[in-house]
Amino acid sequence: MSATVSISAPSRAKARRRGFNWHRMFTITRTELKQLVQAKDYWIPMVLLGAIFFLVVPTILLLTITKIGNVSVVSQISKTLAILPAEAQAQIQGRSPEGRTAYALAVFLFAPVAVVVPLTISTAVGATTLVGERERGTGEFLAHSPATAREIYTGKLIASLVPGYLTTIVGFGLYSLIVNLIAGPDVGGWFFPTAHWWLLMFWVIPPFLAFTLSLVLRLSARVRSTAAAQQASGLVSLPLIMISYTQATGALFGAAVSGWTVGAIAWVVALASLFRGVRSVSRARLLGVADGI
């Protein structure tokens, strides 16, 4: 038995979509970050990771170089600097072999640190962000809410980007302090950050981070479980870490123009990927009933 219902067909001509609501997007970002702050078991390892890369390892290495007083070790490391490109060698400053070695290590060796830390942290956060909503059942709440797919995607993207980038910026500041305090006297004063590092931190790293996250969020929207998301995002982010590592190192070694070019290309690719990534978020996926998940 079924009743017949007379429905006056809703006018599709009147159909309209509401514009992007920044307030709603930031609400999603803020709530996501608030949950992250509550999850100490999650962020403490991330902070430790940043501390090891930005503080512990550089401190030990620079102290070893500048305070060890072992001339042969320093001279051996100093010789290895000869393999650096001519542009990089020309930048090296220092009043003594210790100073020149410390300068080279501080400026060139730790370039990958600035890449590995944000990518690792943001990937870990981003991988669980959408699939986590589904697993917890909160995807149902979001699917029925007024938030649009674009607002949810952008809110989650920023929430994933902030922890990694924030750790990097804070770590970068502390790293600068350590480098200048330990190696500064041998180099001839405060020398860090160099112009290339500023370029790296604010022009080259962000698009690599954004591009990686756009892929990770797509994965997070499509996979069935958090574990699968983390595995898949690891596979995606590893080659990207390698690529961004080489590009970041190149940007530091080469002329400033190279850094600007690498960053510009990375931004174009990242923005294109971000815009495409919006499509990966749908209400059906938040509910866990879309085909293919």
Add this chain to the structure above:
Amino acid sequence: MSETNLPPVVALGNVTHRFGDVTALDGLTLVVPARRITVLLGPNGAGKTTAIRVITGALSPAVGEVCTFGLDPRVEGDDIRPRCGVVSAKPALYDRLSGYDNLLYSARLYGVADRGVSERIRAAAGRFGIDTALEHQVGGYSTGMKTRLALARSVLHRPELLLFDEPTSGLDPESAHAVLELIRDMTDDGHTVVMCTHLLAEAEGLADHVVVMEAGATLVSGAPDELTGRYWPGDLVFLDAESPDQLDRVATWNGVVGYDRPPGGAAEVRVDGPGRIPDLVMGLVRDGVRVTRVQQHTPTLEDLYFAVRRESAGGGLAPVERGVVPASREQIGASR
């Protein structure tokens, strides 16, 4: 305009929705009258949750007409969702956040103004008796507390349409009763409520409008009284006697519109009005029948549900169940 003349808040016409090879809704047709409690009744997999998702536009069926507040949720979902409050079967709360933060998140997503939001949160929580636990992390809440918080969240932005998907799932009887009372109160405030359940006992007395669903389609819908009247015209009385076969004579008496008696069992007699019952008893006594039981019975939603499902299964309209025992989930499941 009187409430009965208000246009329906929701109307679905021949809606079909598939998840891959599985048909969740199969030509579903239903209406939700304004300012009433509409209960979607049906076994697991009947399509109740999918129907709720279609109503808000969370899912977009490819086939059929969907109309919520006179708009098509597939196209104008952004205008519909802020006017709806949903409580899903799983409370869908953020365990790491406090109760207050969960409500604040919802308030901001639904565009509640920052000014006075704290008072509004505390008022909503107070209404559902959860205000004292607002500062605690939701992960430490009991199931009942989570349901209450989810209910508070659903009304925070003052929606016109409330959609509750098995809101008493996992609750103890006391908490379930309290939640149902709160839902009843909401229609007094002018809300329209759609509630999904497969627990007949909780729909009884709560539903103003019933939609019995099965396999993604509506089996029957209407007001409970109207439906029971449709299925069991007249009043129903159970009669028993020391020799039950002596009861069969009443089948042809004036005012008796239906009669059924299983071999050796009590008789189920439908009469054209309650005034006939004393006549029946007096007639039987006069004929020397030793009557042992006279019980007037008003068919319940449970009777209706099983009758409708039996009919849809091709078993014809069976007699009502003897006794009024609330069906458990297991019983309902076993009846499928």
